[in-house]
Amino acid sequence: MAGRYGVLDEEKVFKDPVHRYIHVRDELIWELIGTREFQRLRRIRQLGTTYLTFHGAEHTRLNHSLGVYEVMRRMVENIEKKQKWDPEERLVCLSAALLHDIGHGPFSHSFEKVFHMDHEEWTREIILGDTEINQVLSNMGESFPQKVADVISKTYSNKLVVSLISSQIDADRMDYLLRDAFYTGVSYGQFDMERILRVMRPAEDQAVFKHSGMHAVEDYIMSRYQMYWQVYFHPVTRSAEVILSKILHRAKDLYEQGYEFIDKPKHFYTLFSGKITLKDYLKLDESVILYYFQEWQEEKDEILRDLCQRFMDRRLFKYVEVDPSAQMRVWPELLQLFTKIGLDPHYYLVIDSSSDLPYDFYRPGEEEERLPIHLLKQSGELRELSRESEIVEAISGKKRTDHKLYFPLDFLEDERTFAEEKKRILLLLKAQEG
Structure with missing residues (x-):
């Protein structure tokens, strides 16, 4: 060799x-x-x-x-x-x-x-x-x-x-x-x-x-x-992922607006500009990300500061189950109310969806076609798994999807300001949960 x-x-x-x-x-x-x-x-x-x-x-x-x-x-x-x-x-x-x-x-x-x-x-x-x-x-x-x-x-x-x-x-x-x-x-x-x-x-x-x-x-x-x-797909993990992604989105948005960070995110510059090199990418790891999250808790920007504090202190968003197929008739009102009470819905009202296809048989030509699992019989014949197993047949080709709406419950329960609007928001969110 x-x-x-x-x-x-x-x-x-x-x-x-x-x-x-x-x-x-x-x-x-x-x-x-x-x-x-x-x-x-x-x-x-x-x-x-x-x-x-x-x-x-x-x-x-x-x-x-x-x-x-x-x-x-x-x-x-x-x-x-x-x-x-x-x-x-x-x-x-x-x-x-x-x-x-x-x-x-x-x-x-x-x-x-x-x-x-x-x-x-x-x-x-x-x-x-x-x-x-x-x-x-x-x-x-x-x-x-x-x-x-x-x-x-x-x-x-x-x-x-x-x-x-x-x-x-x-x-x-x-x-x-x-x-x-x-x-x-x-x-x-x-x-x-x-x-x-x-x-x-x-x-x-x-x-x-x-x-x-x-x-x-x-x-x-x-x-x-x-x-x-x-x-x-645990909902608490997904809440943390929502906040994490919103922190990164907010930092990128601020960079593009010319915001002056107290601690300049130099590790992110080429990432934010879309010009990241292999050398730059290899410098990124979770210790670097968490360093900036720690520092950004002191930033002037309220949204970035709050999201970082939430992530670092594990003050995560709560959630309700939602059905997007019902087109969430209350969505426009929720957006309006969040904006009125000073919560940017882009960062504080987030629908997160997860889906999984546990097993699939062969569907030639379809997107992400999957090679099936074959069983070898004593005769030498190959049989696709779901044709032999009733258990696997029951879940084959069935994609399960789950949708949740995440929001900061602690802000909404604080009635010192906008008490009526917050009560209305909580009522609408509870109605979504059925």
């Missing part, structure tokens, strides 16, 4: 609360872990603002990335027992698993929405750009970084490799369900990963699963379903 990296003289082992141990035998993987871009993931939480709901959710993207690598290592080890694999293909798999989240920014998805970014594009930039990661990967050969990037962007020629890291049952999902359940202290995300790995078999374009292991796969699907609605 081309490349200057071989096998370590002595295996490196990380103690891990989810997988017990993470094993590193390849010099390439050990060198990637030591790069500054990978170590940056220590300063980015895996679950964004979820720590404000589940206080144990302090684990990082680095924790998760090492876990995905370990799951992939075990997958590849099992596959190599079934068929002969090119040694370089194995390292492409392991590298892609380790680096799949390398492009995440601080507070991940909330940050992306505000600044219209895609962490997968930044992942590609980091792998192919002027970085330590690129230098390490390039030592395996000129084309090696591109191969790793292609796996993550799902354009790699070997579709089996892509499916191991990006499908409806892959190394990424298996680790984050188990890891997020562990650190949030819930039982919903638990499933028998050992059994799933044992019944996994390589096929031409994806991994399939022995029919005898169907119940373990069912359990995995239902665990994912429960984690999304009990943890990932």
Whole structure:
């Protein structure tokens, strides 16, 4: 095999609360872990603002990335027992698993929405750009970084490799369900990963699963379903995300208006102007963001100051369930009342929607088409999971969506000013809840 990296003289082992141990035998993987871009993931939480709901959710993207690598290592080890694999293909798999989240920014998805970014594009930039990661990967050969990037962007020629890291049952999902359940202290995300790995078999374009292991796969699907609605879409977490995004929006709006910050947000300048470079992006992590949130609690701008105080002190917005299909007939009146009492509705009256599709069968040509999970019968026939499992069939193709309206209840309950208007607002909000 081309490349200057071989096998370590002595295996490196990380103690891990989810997988017990993470094993590193390849010099390439050990060198990637030591790069500054990978170590940056220590300063980015895996679950964004979820720590404000589940206080144990302090684990990082680095924790998760090492876990995905370990799951992939075990997958590849099992596959190599079934068929002969090119040694370089194995390292492409392991590298892609380790680096799949390398492009995440601080507070991940909330940050992306505000600044219209895609962490997968930044992942590609980091792998192919002027970085330590690129230098390490390039030592395996000129084309090696591109191969790793292609796996993550799902354009790699070997579709089996892509499916191991990006499908409806892959190394990424298996680790984050188990890891997020562990650190949030819930039982919903638990499933028998050992059994799933044992019944996994390589096929031409994806991994399939022995029919005898169907119940373990069912359990995995239902665990994912429960984690999304009990943890990932928790309304308190979403309230924190709403405030976080509004802080970033307000800071950007003020910058564009020429506002003079007491503490100039120099880390944000190229971000606000839409001219951010890879070097600038890699300087951003959650410690930087929280530093500014801490400082902006003293700003002259009342909105920025209040939102930052809310986020740092966990004084979050309350919420009511809403049904947008009813067109919220009271919405114009709410906007008018909020404006009258001095609360800018753009920042203090926010509808947030969450949706999830727990499992889907193959719908060719549709947007975000999903490769289905296949079961391998003793006869050699492949059967799509929902055709064999009544449990999975019941939720297949069914997208669940939830809408909530967030607002600052404490402001509305303070009747020292605009008492009648605030009572009217609370009445309208209560009516929305039914």
